[in-house]
Amino acid sequence: MNEETKKQINQKYERKLEHGERFWPDSIFKDVIVALGIFLVLILLATFVGVHDAPKADPSDTSYVPRPEWYFLFLFKFLALYGQIPVVGKIEWLATVLIPGIFMGLLTLLPFIDGSPRRYYAKRTMPIGIMSIMVLGIVLLTFLADVPTVLADGSSLLGTLQTIAGIVIPVIAYALFIFYAYKTKENAVRLTIITALISGVLMIVFTGAALALHQPPAVETAEVPHTLADQIVAGQELYSLYCVECHGDDGATTVIEGVQGLEGLEIMAINGKDVLYTLNDASLVEVINYGRPDAGMNPFGKAYNPEGLTRSQMDYIVTFMRYIWDDRFEAPEIKPLFPELAEGEVPSYEVHIQPIVKRYCISCHRPGKDSNEYYMDTYANILNSGENAGKNVIAGDMNSYLLQTIQGTPILDASGAEIIGVMPPNGSLKPDVVDALVRWIMAGMPETEAEADALSAPTPAP
Amino acid sequence: MWQKTYAWLDERLGLGDLYKNLLDRPEPHGNWWNTLGSASLFLFIIQVVTGIFLTVYYTPSPDHAYDSIQYIMNEVAFGWLIRGIHHWAASLMVLVVFVHMLRVFYTASYKYPRELTWLVGIGLLLLTIGMGFTGYLLPWHQMAYWATTVGTQIAGSVPFAGEFILQALRGGPDLSALTLQRFFSAHIWMLPALLALLVGVHLYLIIKHGESHFPDKED
Numbered sequence: 150m151n152e153e154t155k156k157q158i159n160q161k162y163e164r165k166l167e168h169g170e171r172f173w174p175d176s177i178f179k180d181v182i183v184a185l186g187i188f189l190v191l192i193l194l195a196t197f198v199g200v201h202d203a204p205k206a207d208p209s210d211t212s213y214v215p216r217p218e219w220y221f222l223f224l225f226k227f228l229a230l231y232g233q234i235p236v237v238g239k240i241e242w243l244a245t246v247l248i249p250g251i252f253m254g255l256l257t258l259l260p261f262i263d264g265s266p267r268r269y270y271a272k273r274t275m276p277i278g279i280m281s282i283m284v285l286g287i288v289l290l291t292f293l294a295d296v297p298t299v300l301a302d303g304s305s306l307l308g309t310l311q312t313i314a315g316i317v318i319p320v321i322a323y324a325l326f327i328f329y330a331y332k333t334k335e336n337a338v339r340l341t342i343i344t345a346l347i348s349g350v351l352m353i354v355f356t357g358a359a360l361a362l363h364q365p366p367a368v369e370t371a372e373v374p375h376t377l378a379d380q381i382v383a384g385q386e387l388y389s390l391y392c393v394e395c396h397g398d399d400g401a402t403t404v405i406e407g408v409q410g411l412e413g414l415e416i417m418a419i420n421g422k423d424v425l426y427t428l429n430d431a432s433l434v435e436v437i438n439y440g441r442p443d444a445g446m447n448p449f450g451k452a453y454n455p456e457g458l459t460r461s462q463m464d465y466i467v468t469f470m471r472y473i474w475d476d477r478f479e480a481p482e483i484k485p486l487f488p489e490l491a492e493g494e495v496p497s498y499e500v501h502i503q504p505i506v507k508r509y510c511i512s513c514h515r516p517g518k519d520s521n522e523y524y525m526d527t528y529a530n531i532l533n534s535g536e537n538a539g540k541n542v543i544a545g546d547m548n549s550y551l552l553q554t555i556q557g558t559p560i561l562d563a564s565g566a567e568i569i570g571v572m573p574p575n576g577s578l579k580p581d582v583v584d585a586l587v588r589w590i591m592a593g594m595p596e597t598e599a600e601a602d603a604l605s606a607p608t609p610a611p
Numbered sequence: 612m613w614q615k616t617y618a619w620l621d622e623r624l625g626l627g628d629l630y631k632n633l634l635d636r637p638e639p640h641g642n643w644w645n646t647l648g649s650a651s652l653f654l655f656i657i658q659v660v661t662g663i664f665l666t667v668y669y670t671p672s673p674d675h676a677y678d679s680i681q682y683i684m685n686e687v688a689f690g691w692l693i694r695g696i697h698h699w700a701a702s703l704m705v706l707v708v709f710v711h712m713l714r715v716f717y718t719a720s721y722k723y724p725r726e727l728t729w730l731v732g733i734g735l736l737l738l739t740i741g742m743g744f745t746g747y748l749l750p751w752h753q754m755a756y757w758a759t760t761v762g763t764q765i766a767g768s769v770p771f772a773g774e775f776i777l778q779a780l781r782g783g784p785d786l787s788a789l790t791l792q793r794f795f796s797a798h799i800w801m802l803p804a805l806l807a808l809l810v811g812v813h814l815y816l817i818i819k820h821g822e823s824h825f826p827d828k829e830d
Contacts, residue, residue: 195695215757
């Protein structure tokens with residue numbers, strides 16, 4: 150750029166300044182309005198949308214599907230699509246380093262590459278066209294982030310559609326823009342606009358097609374307990390599932406009963422000072438994670454046990470142990486397991502029985518455990534499953550196996566040998582829990598709350 | 612009284628000169644697109660302030676990072692608000708800085724005499740993205756952990772130097788306490804210090820050359 154052009158540019162700017170505005174207050178006024186708007190939006194987002202939560206990092210859980218921040222999604226998608234291209238697609242660093250590097254290099258050196266003093270839009274059709282298509286491509290790739298490139302059945306139709314929308318059309322458009330800029334001087338503006346519009350529409354159409362053809366799988370959202378009370382409840386539920394079998398529902402068991410392979414093993418009660426005062430939270434988590442092989446305890450961490458627990462889950466169990474058993478900690482108010490039953494009220498499966506079963510029974514009575522194949526994981530299975538199907542739960546019959554065993558009567562066969570022991574094998578259920586189960590079976594095992602209400606005796610007038 | 616105080620301060624600080632040189636400047640006629648730069652600066656200041664508050668409770672160690680954020684969200688008074696603003700302002704800042712770059716590109720404001728302003732601006736864009744990348748790991752939850760695993764892997768695919776970059780980012784072959792410490796240090800000291808420096812240069816250049824005018828047919 151020669152001195153003459155520079156002088157012209159500066160003179161032009163001086164003229165613009167004469168007909169312009171003042172930084173204070175004109176520009177500052179607009180800046181302040183925008184800043185206030187942004188601040189308001191941020192407070193609204195923080196209050197009403199909040200921050201998406203996820204479980205604690207767990208290096209052993211390699212099944213977790215990583216998802217970067219939204220502004221990196223387009224790059225991830227680009228890498229995935231690039232991998233589809235034959236031959237070059239296998240050279241990873243071309244896509245991860247070279248192509249982004251070239252783009253960033255061009256962008257950085259833009260003022261030196263485009264050294265002409267021309268600024269008006271119509272005189273810069275090539276860079277404006279390329280940038281517009283690229284920004285559109287970035288936006289579309291971000292939308293496509295969750296669409297897979299290869300489906301489970303091996304069909305690559307979605308991948309092809311996405312590659313056309315995100316790579317093929319843009320590359321053709323860039324080539325055309327460059328061609329117009331150098332070869333068709335007078336028509337460049339018109340041709341560039343037409344090409345940009347056509348390729349933009351095509352990109353949107355192909356993206357829309359890929360999005361329309363893709364059926365998103367039902368997303369499993371892991372609910373992360375936030376409050377202390379929620380964490381304690383979560384820990385108790387996990388404890389009921391994983392630990393009750395050996396340690397009992399109150400952690401007081403000293404001799405394991407009814408567990409295959411560990412029958413009669415003497416263990417330490419885990420609800421007393423011996424354990425809770427001598428081990429801190431981190432050590433307790435380690436015991437759960439790595440187990441105590443010498444003492445018979447299996448490792449429960451996900452890295453060592455395919456059905457094991459994640460870091461967060463082990464933390465919740467320890468939180469539960471602390472706040473419920475450790476007398477130095479005061480537990481916050483926790484909702485009772487099931488609402489108290491009124492005189493003559495019939496409990497229902499969904500409100501009362503399911504939480505009871507989940508806490509006291511399901512640790513053993515689920516697939517994969519030695520429990521005469523009596524599974525209590527669903528309503529139908531409680532009524533009818535396992536070797537003694539039909540006898541476990543009989544409507545209106547106090548001789549139902551379930552009711553006998555929870556009330557201290559083992560089930561004997563004809564020769565007098567015990568076929569089902571007292572349940573639960575260690576300790577006994579609280580009277581209100583037994584009462585709820587008795588009432589439920591005697592009333593005919595209603596599943597929903599409405600069915601139970603219909604069976605309940607009318608509340609006596611006060 | 613007030614006038615006396617002002618006169619005393621003005622004599623020593625040169626408030627009048629500051630006003631004349633910084634605020635009372637002529638500018639070409641602008642519109643709302645011109646507010647993107649100041650919006651980026653405003654978001655940066657918000658991030659600095661909320662970020663400083665967050666460091667009061669945040670602990671950069673794998674054992675405590677997650678729990679310390681749970682504590683900020685649930686126990687600390689208005690902790691949820693401070694973290695919520697920090698989280699959303701980060702996203703918004705990337706967006707606003709990017710759109711600011713687009714605006715400068717479309718109006719060709721990067722041309723003479725503002726080439727250096729553009730160069731510094733690209734540095735600011737990269738640093739903003741770097742802040743987003745390093746900040747994403749700090750909550751130490753599953754998403755953060757695995758996204759950073761993949762992110763650093765990509766950085767490690769550079770030919771020849773890849774292995775070195777990967778190890779430098781992670782502080783070893785795998786993500787560990789060292790990685791978290793490093794990302795924390797980068798997120799609260801190295802990158803913000805560079806960012807503040809470049810913001811200063813960027814602002815100086817803008818005041819020096821003035822805001823560019825929107826191009827018309829003669830440009």
